[in-house]
Amino acid sequence: MEEFVDFVPEKEPARVVHKRPRKALSKISRFLTNRFFLATVGFAAIMLFLDKNDLFTTIERHRELNGLELSKEHYNKELVDLHKIKTDLETNPATIEKLAREKYKMKRDNEDIFLTEDNNTKLKQAE
DSSP states (O other): OOOOOOOTTTTTTOOOOOOOOOOOHHHHHHHHTTTHHHHHHHHHHHIIIIITHHHHHHHHHHHHHHHHHHHHHHHHHHHHHHHHHHHHHHHHHHHHHHHHHHHSOOOOOOOOOOOOOOOOHHHHHHO
């Protein structure tokens, strides 16, 4: 029994495929015109430069946050010092007298006060 052959290779013309070597420029241009690549680049550009929370704004906010944290530490230390002074003023009469003499220039009845200026403070104020 003969076999049925649907395709006979001798009767069909042979296809000649000429492979041209692809140039690097054509590969790059194919990559650059890929729609997924273009969409990714567009999205990255929008997120980095045009968005409300872009890269530059985020960096500036981090710098501002670091500065605010430093000032918070400074004011917390100052607050602790002020609490210490407050407790001293409430409990120690010598501290009250020292503050009254230095800041408010108060004196006892039988004392004379002589005020002098320091030359270093004059120079600092002049600068």
